[in-house]
Amino acid sequence: MTGYIKINSLTNTQMKIISLIIFIAFFTLRSNILSANQEFPARNGEKPVILESITPDTPFVARNFAWASGTSNPYLSAVQFLQSFPEIVGVEDPHTDLEFESATRFDNHTVLKFNQTYKQIEVFGRGVIVKVDESGTVYYIASNAVQILDFPSEEPLIDSFEASLIALQSVPGIPVYSTSAKRFIFAEKDHSYPIWVFSIGTKNPLGSWLVLVNGISGEVINIAKRTFNATGRVFEQNPNNGGLIEPELLRLSGDGTRLNGQYATTYRYISEGNIQTAIPDSDGNFLYNPSSTQPDFEDPFVEVQSYYHVDRIVDYFVTTHGYTQTRGPLTVLTNYYQGSTSSPTPYDNAAYDGENWTLTIGQGSTADFGYDATIIYHEVGHSVIDSIAQLLIFGGDKYGMILMPGAIHEGVSDYFAASLLDDPNMNEYIYIGRNLQNDHKCPEDMIGEPHQDGLVVGGTLWDIRELLGKEISDRIVYRALFGLPQDTSFKILSNSVMDEIDQLITEGTLTEAEKTQVETIFQERGMDICDRFIDLKGAESYSTLLFGLSMMGESACDYISYAQALGLSMPTAFQWYIDVPEDATTLKIDFSLTLFSPGEEQHWLYLRKEEPVEFELVSIIPGLVLPLRVQKADKTFEMSNGFTLTPYTDPPVEPGKRYYVAISSLSCPMGRYTISGSTGNEPVEEPVVETEEEEPEVVVEEEADAVSVEELDAISENNEEEMGPPEKGDSGCGCKIAE
Template sequence: MHRQLSIAPLTALALILSTGIASVASAASPGTPLARGAASGRAVEWYDVRDHAAAQSASALQAGPRVTAERFLQGAAAELRLEGVDLETKVELKSGSSHTVRFTQTYRGLPVIGSAVAVRVGAGGAPRAAIVDVARGLSVSTEPTLDEGAARLVVEEQLGMSLVQSPAIQLAVLPVAEQPGKLVWMVDIHQGTRHQTRYLVDAHGGGIQGIRPMAMDAMGRVYQISAANTPEPVDVTLTDLVTSNPQRLTGWNGNLVVTNYVSGSQQNSYTVEQSLGPNSGEDFLYDPPADPRDPTDGFAQVNVYYHMTRIRDYFVDTHGVDTSPASWKVTAVANLMENGQPFDNAFFAPEAGNVVGGQFSSPNLLGIYQGTMNDFSIDSDVFLHEFGHYISHNAVGYNQGQFGMSAYGLSPWSGAIDEGIADYFACSLNGNSLLGEASLVPLGAGRELQDTAKVCPDHVVGQVHEDGEIIGSLGWTLRTALGQEIADRLVWGAVQSLTPGVSLGDFARGLLQTADELLTSGEMNEEDVRTVEEAIAARGLDDCDHVLEVTPGEDRNLVLMGLGTMAQGFGISCEQAKGFLSLHSFFHFSARANAGDTALRFSVQLTPVGGGPLEWSIYARRSQSVSMAPSGPLGFPAAQGYDFKVEGLNATDGTLLIDASVDPAFEPGIPYYFVIENKNCPTAQLRVSAESITPPSEGEGGAGGTGGQGGSVPQSNDTPDDSGCGCTVAGDEAPSGGRWAGLLGLGLAAAAVTRRRFVRR
């Protein structure tokens, strides 16, 4: 089904929903009032502000994008519902002749987690769009009951071990749906490693409110692309080196430092050195080592410097990104290992702190591992991908990672988008759609951006690398159709608009917003815009927000992640994980009964992939989405605000019926919202349907002839009777979740909870 992506126009009098931006050149038309989250199915609000901005004076528009955006937000605060919301200007980004000015939200001087605003300013200097993702109605004491030391102890108790490296600790405000917010300590452990994890500790009550992985994963002789694509080394100019005696691989006026691993691990910090100097006069002409697993390989270090500088220059020259501030300093570690053992990976870690210590301490760390088969430093695809995370983190800062949260609970979409755009820019710069020929492909983990088989929501699984393939391949489709220059502009322009609470559909809105700007500037034409719209629709991103509409006769087919997959990433069994962890459908659902209907039936059918027991529930709410809040010892979100529930299902089919017998009673003509929680061990194919029930017409014999509900699951708050509803699936747990294997910080927490449970028994 082709659906329109809605964007709301803003006038001085009202805030209204448009019919969409399926044709971005046309003016938005009036519709119904916009409400955040529940009514729109999105956590992020998009506004077309061109009419509002047209009323601004010429002098106001000549003040520059930053001042223009600030003045616009002040003048439109009432319409944007930003009164009482404190914003701080973060950064101004350039996209061709347009600009994006980004703001972060604060509360009494503290950062508000996951909140941001972006204003798109067109070539003429006038605001064109506002993207709002803020927490309203905050009211929380900013005086903590627990101090930093107590917060650290909470984390150590959760882990079941003392922290060797001192964590970074900072106060912040955590928005919670339908609550005034919570004051939390952000406690970051394993800083600067691929296992960097942030614990959110209630600064008043002491409980864990969430856990979020933070890592993302002269002349010189180099491979132009990789050992697989361009196996013959070439001599190139190493630009922007800082002159020193002895000469070292430090560049960008000191903001890039290339080092080599010496010892250590992510748990106890790394020891690195920078001892590589020129080997041919003033030049770094090292040959590839005879043994690709040589841990002191100088060629790898030179290769890293060259390609990181190449992509840095691309973002500076093409997109106007300013990488000169000290906050952009990055330490790159070549030949990285874990306690001297190879590892098949590379990662970017923000806020690296003192993980490498001393003169190499840096706010950003990029680690390129010595792999089990090949050195990952010989494949520029891999660390160009990691550079994509580095650039988006420092320029935009929207990526919440695998365990990001929004009003809809677990929300891995910002992480998936970031994985996709990192794939795209690595491949686009290298001119090849296959990511990782020399490093990932031999391991069976290469990603082909020409593969367009995945669509949303059918193939979305909730894992950031898997779902990011939709984003990366969409970018490559646009590159093939429109050329690199326009496609790169579209993708980077979309990224500038993103906020932490985005859906995959918001990335599509960003593409269309950028296409609209390029159409206005004459750099795209109407046919080009239609190409973008068609590519978005072909990948299902015109129907990929947090809430999916379910209409009679149109079943939704999705994937419901099983607990067994995540538990294996934690290093525990599914049965152990059940004691403290549950998941939910990453999408919520909505259905609307017609006027005159007497009931609405919401049905779910699971087809397990693999074996293991089922344990799941359905929650529903009238008029607005089921609200989610942190729950359990790890703070994973669970349903909190709902009107109806069916709990403890262990069959493959379940039904929730809303009719006149429930409280509140069924009301025709209003939307109802649903979410599925599960502790199922296996991942399952999920089929969701909705049926509106109409009264029988005269002469049909009345409702008594239907035979009742049969084996359907009881509704409302009654304890469900699963007899006759199907059989429990038994057998092995779900297949291994290899993509989850790096969740060390969460795995330690899960193991500690499990140990305590066994002790209590």
């Protein structure tokens, strides 16, 4: 039939090419359809705000637009929108490629979440978030859905048992549990395949891990740590902040003789199993005194302390924000230690285990972590964020290091703990804590440690709280979590907060002037531009951290030559990009570096046109997979202070193109680098290539071919026969010689 293609007659290569064309077309249309289509007026009289996807497999976010569905039913409105505009969503057929997950109803809008699927199998970590107001108008979408290009087989070649053995060997410590394998599709812009996903819990060290195993090759794709810790430096002496109170323990279950409640169940940890040692007195009260010695591995007071504070903060989220603890009461393990019951080792830490729905409160060397309410509130905050946003906490992917989802987890948990106590100082009872009254900015103060990076988030949110007050700020931050895709960034969080502020302006609760003040806070903190890819034209220059091998421990510095032989290096936290105008003739990148301590300086700048630089993930130690080997770049500049591209360099500058710059290091010490980018349109003369003057050609007569002695004798005899014997004075060659 003329004009049509029969799909099943195409080769695999042809099918991939057609899919790629469709994929690129969808990616291109995403960013302009909302601004160009007359069906999308601005919701609040301004233009829609669009965060364009840097690549087809990074999130696309749009807000403050208005699309009326004709129905007030939020689910039907969302479905109609998704089916009407698949090019915005990023999938070919939303009806078959998206599966409804949840709807969260607030007083005047509903947040709906959809998971991406492929042939009824969920695509790992990808989906769509839609917000619909009470009239049925769609005004917000966040999507990291991606086109499936290469039609993977649904059935893995590696079975679940073999994959589980691979997963168990990839994590540190002693496994104490492993969930059954879950099958997903793993999809990126240029490839997809089936995977097995495992959740594994360990002790010595304590941890919970999400392990992704390639269902075709059996390779470990990535590992995400599912424990969120509150670590720090322990005081030698423990300050006593505040006295003892005797509040009522609410929501106890059963006969109230054990600390089992609606929101929490507390235990004392022992290595052989968990027991409940806190029991009521004859009046039914749990009136224990704090332990007078530390460490105390048999302290019942901390069981009561932990129950009260977990119950208090969960009830705050439930009654104030409408939070639903769908997974039941949190299991709280107190007096946690490493080693055995007969020989316990203090555990200076506290952790939330997202897979096992558990809070673990360490019995520290000089203090019990359960005695600090901010630590308990912080860890419960992780459970709330995990229930709402399911942020993915991987160490890195093909575009480099991943810092911001973990930093958001820590910063928002800090914020709610501090807000509930009305105190910006975190964990000051246990150790030198984190203070949310700070001036941390992105990218300047990002160091690769989630608690410290979270100070940018926590400090920003505390600034907003001081501006708008606790009640409004808490509401904004809580609801903004529902707008975050799993692979989020500070920039996306900022936009989700601004979307909630727009909602409050619509209600008449906030003013445009207050909105402008919040925007200024985000700008001053760098939150509005802080993404994995940062535009170099957004500022005169940027300064941030250069990671060194010492980040992985000083002993890692002993293996520099080994890493160099393998082509490994440590990428920085961000990639940078710059758009070259159509009339540009030059592109200039300036780079400077200062190491924090003496050491050999080794760094590289990578350049790639139109697409970000890509790295290969390398497993270096159990439980840690990092992007340590550059895989796709157009040009590498070693030990460079920058470079300039012109029409005559290699590579030449191409007007109208976007260029990405990534940086990696193999230095032992860490350092700070400054980078800037600019373009120019001044005429550039083609460089004159100097050539050496040509030497005059010297003609050399060709030598006769060599002859043998026998041939010479034969020639001589012939000459004598023809010419006769030489005359006197004749040399025998026909020449006269002087007598």
